[in-house]
Amino acid sequence: MKLETRMEMSEYNRDQSEAIRMVRRQLGTLSRGQMGKLGRRIRPYLQFRDEVADFQKQHFSEVCTEKCFTSQTSACCGRDGIATFFADVVMNVFLSHEEEVEGLLQRLSQDPGGFKCVYLGQKGCLWRLKPIVCEMFLCEHAKDTVIGNDDALRGQWERLRGREKRYTWPSRPVLFDELEEVFIRAGFDSPLMYFHRSPGLLRIKAKHIKNRSKRPA
Numbered sequence: 030m031k032l033e034t035r036m037e038m039s040e041y042n043r044d045q046s047e048a049i050r051m052v053r054r055q056l057g058t059l060s061r062g063q064m065g066k067l068g069r070r071i072r073p074y075l076q077f078r079d080e081v082a083d084f085q086k087q088h089f090s091e092v093c094t095e096k097c098f099t100s101q102t103s104a105c106c107g108r109d110g111i112a113t114f115f116a117d118v119v120m121n122v123f124l125s126h127e128e129e130v131e132g133l134l135q136r137l138s139q140d141p142g143g144f145k146c147v148y149l150g151q152k153g154c155l156w157r158l159k160p161i162v163c164e165m166f167l168c169e170h171a172k173d174t175v176i177g178n179d180d181a182l183r184g185q186w187e188r189l190r191g192r193e194k195r196y197t198w199p200s201r202p203v204l205f206d207e208l209e210e211v212f213i214r215a216g217f218d219s220p221l222m223y224f225h226r227s228p229g230l231l232r233i234k235a236k237h238i239k240n241r242s243k244r245p246a
Contacts, residue, residue, distance in 0.1 A: 048118045064123075075120075075158075093171055107144070117160040121156050129155075
């Protein structure tokens with residue numbers, strides 16, 4: 030009699046899976062009106078992501094496909110090295126079809142192992158809207174090859190990086206922090222809620238609150 034062995038999830042995979050499940054569960058309780066409100070709230074961020082994706086496709090698609098995906102020699106997409114924010118999960122589940130969400134959960138529970146990210150499939154990232162740290166990552170090889178001494182192109186990229194902070198850098202009220210807060214108020218908790226757990230991000234938020242309190246009324 031052959032006994033089947035069940036592979037235990039890594040801590041990374043477990044945290045990811047639990048976050049996806051709780052987001053799916055909570056979104057399933059929202060009315061059509063509430064879902065519409067969420068969609069309108071994240072629309073500016075999605076427009077920003079479209080612009081970043083267009084920039085990446087126009088300038089980096091060829092070199093990144095060869096360096097990162099085909100030859101697998103780049104530092105990106107490393108095993109357990111992808112820091113996903115809870116807000117990343119919220120927006121990805123919101124935008125995904127049910128079978129896509131199930132596909133992610135299945136991948137996490139049946140992790141094939143190796144040295145690459147669990148979410149990296151045969152055709153690339155399995156997320157519909159990949160984590161922001163992945164979208165905004167350019168290895169030195171890619172930057173040197175494509176940007177080089179092109180000041181105009183470098184400036185365009187730096188402006189995109191500056192706009193990213195409007196959503197992820199809590200020196201002001203930002204979307205990623207807000208989405209975590211919505212789920213915390215609904216009674217959820219996750220290790221991926223870095224805006225409420227990371228000492229560094231909490232210090233930035235505290236400094237913002239302190240500076241705001243000093244402003245004259």
